[in-house]
Amino acid sequence: MTDRLPDRLEAAVLHRIVIVGGGAAGLELATWLGDRFGRRGRARVTLVECARVHLWKPLLHAVAAGSLDASEHELDYLAQAHWHGFRYRFGEMIGLDRESKEVRLAATFDDEGRPITPERTIPYDTLVIAIGSITNDFGTPGVTQHAVPLETPVQAARFNRRVVNACIRAHAQEEPVRPGQLHIAIVGAGATGTELAAELHRTTREVVAYGLDRIDPERDIRILLIEAAGRILPGLPERISTATRRLLEDLGIQIRTGTPVAEITAEGVRLANGEFIASELVVWAAGVKAPDVLKNLDGLEVNRINQLVVHQTLQTTRDPDIFALGDCAACPRPGESTPVPPRAQAAHQQAAHMLKQIERRLRGEPLRPYVYRDFGSLVSLGQYSTVGNLMGFVIGRSILIEGLFARLMYRSLEALHERALHGTVRTGLGLLTRALSRRTGPQVKLH
Ligand SMILES: Cc1cc2nc3c(=O)[nH]c(=O)nc-3n(C[C@H](O)[C@H](O)[C@H](O)COP(=O)(O)OP(=O)(O)OC[C@H]3O[C@@H](n4cnc5c(N)ncnc54)[C@H](O)[C@@H]3O)c2cc1C
Numbered sequence: 055m056t057d058r059l060p061d062r063l064e065a066a067v068l069h070r071i072v073i074v075g076g077g078a079a080g081l082e083l084a085t086w087l088g089d090r091f092g093r094r095g096r097a098r099v100t101l102v103e104c105a106r107v108h109l110w111k112p113l114l115h116a117v118a119a120g121s122l123d124a125s126e127h128e129l130d131y132l133a134q135a136h137w138h139g140f141r142y143r144f145g146e147m148i149g150l151d152r153e154s155k156e157v158r159l160a161a162t163f164d165d166e167g168r169p170i171t172p173e174r175t176i177p178y179d180t181l182v183i184a185i186g187s188i189t190n191d192f193g194t195p196g197v198t199q200h201a202v203p204l205e206t207p208v209q210a211a212r213f214n215r216r217v218v219n220a221c222i223r224a225h226a227q228e229e230p231v232r233p234g235q236l237h238i239a240i241v242g243a244g245a246t247g248t249e250l251a252a253e254l255h256r257t258t259r260e261v262v263a264y265g266l267d268r269i270d271p272e273r274d275i276r277i278l279l280i281e282a283a284g285r286i287l288p289g290l291p292e293r294i295s296t297a298t299r300r301l302l303e304d305l306g307i308q309i310r311t312g313t314p315v316a317e318i319t320a321e322g323v324r325l326a327n328g329e330f331i332a333s334e335l336v337v338w339a340a341g342v343k344a345p346d347v348l349k350n351l352d353g354l355e356v357n358r359i360n361q362l363v364v365h366q367t368l369q370t371t372r373d374p375d376i377f378a379l380g381d382c383a384a385c386p387r388p389g390e391s392t393p394v395p396p397r398a399q400a401a402h403q404q405a406a407h408m409l410k411q412i413e414r415r416l417r418g419e420p421l422r423p424y425v426y427r428d429f430g431s432l433v434s435l436g437q438y439s440t441v442g443n444l445m446g447f448v449i450g451r452s453i454l455i456e457g458l459f460a461r462l463m464y465r466s467l468e469a470l471h472e473r474a475l476h477g478t479v480r481t482g483l484g485l486l487t488r489a490l491s492r493r494t495g496p497q498v499k500l501h
Contacts, residue, residue, distance in 0.1 A: 071179070077185075143176060149352070301435060354372055362383050368404060
């Protein structure tokens with residue numbers, strides 16, 4: 055099945071821009087393009103996305119810990135498309151035909167297995183692929199079966215339910231807490247794992263404080279952060295890593311660095327040195343790769359972690375009509391050995407650059423190279439603190455920041471994303487509404 059006839063007639067006059075993946079990069083781009091071209095009938099903008107609602111991924115650790123209610127931050131793709139002049143097509147990209155310029159989507163089904171949409175194709179003149187990244191388990195046995203990844207809101211919410219259930223179970227049982235029970239091992243001490251450890255420390259204590267008085271958090275709940283590299287936050291400057299480690303250890307969070315994981319079992323984590331750590335819950339947050347579908351996308355070039363290799367113009371190396379951005383793209387940085395890092399700020403910058411590229415493309419002008427600007431990195435340790443570094447472009451080096459200022463800067467990254475989707479007024483109203491509802495409800499998700 056392919057798009058209907060009226061769509062084809064419309065396409066005869068309008069340039070068809072198809073964006074696959076409505077995450078940090080893709081949804082901002084679809085919204086801007088819809089406002090600028092779709093609404094005014096200057097191009098036809100289509101977003102293909104395999105989820106029904108959008109949640110900004112850096113919030114997932116807070117959903118997993120229970121400190122954030124996902125429903126307050128979720129955005130319905132169908133509604134966003136209606137408000138901003140683009141078309142939303144629900145489905146997962148499973149293939150591509152570059153000759154006929156069509157993206158192939160899998161059929162979709164509801165929870166009872168009834169079909170929703172058939173397998174179909176979406177034609178394009180310009181294709182932008184922005185399907186993000188998934189967890190990389192590096193082939194470690196047992197990860198798929200026994201560890202929870204944090205890739206989607208559904209996985210994050212499921213993990214949160216498992217944490218709350220574990221507390222209720224331990225409270226209700228006759229016998230004392232078993233070895234490994236109420237222990238949470240987080241594999242990977244990058245920003246995600248580290249932020250999750252700090253949030254979980256607070257929220258598990260809050261859940262217990264709601265009357266689960268047979269659990270003693272200091273004695274029974276154990277949070278362990280396991281990292282293969284020599285220090286936590288290996289991608290960030292060493293002083294941030296040192297400051298964060300001190301703070302986490304003061305809270306009683308245990309940290310093991312330089313310890314690769316060999317296997318995950320139903321009972322816990324086996325380290326490469328043979329040691330076994332019993333753990334009721336294991337989260338896998340160690341490394342990312344791009345989705346496997348990119349490996350065989352009609353001959354487009356990929357690197358060893360499946361990212362589409364692009365030029366600095368964000369065009370894929372083997373097809374100038376296909377662009378890639380965000381985590382799924384390997385975009386070169388002049389003078390650097392590694393590509394642009396998989397971060398929300400890179401996704402945001404590339405979406406803004408891509409908007410201009412499409413404007414130039416439609417005007418028949420030459421495209422310009424994208425240059426990554428690193429504004430620094432921030433790590434939120436929940437209510438305990440926020441630490442990070444900001445790039446001081448004037449003084450030419452990064453500055454360590456901590457506390458309230460760092461927290462405000464951290465929040466501003468999410469506000470930037472929301473502003474791109476809703477504009478300044480709605481973003482301000484949303485922040486206010488959520489702040490008010492937090493004052494009246496529990497500070498932690500209890501179900
Ligand atoms: C828990 C967590 C915490 C993070 N914290 C931070 C942080 O604090 N700071 C920071 O800078 N970065 C952080 N990141 C990284 C940041 O979220 C990503 O760099 C950013 O979201 C990348 O944007 P993207 O648009 O490339 O991909 P995504 O935001 O992942 O969006 C990809 C979209 O594509 C869709 N999709 C996937 N496959 C298909 C398909 N085949 N067909 C159709 N649609 C598809 C997905 O459903 C998704 O909506 C964090 C990531 C995680 C997981």
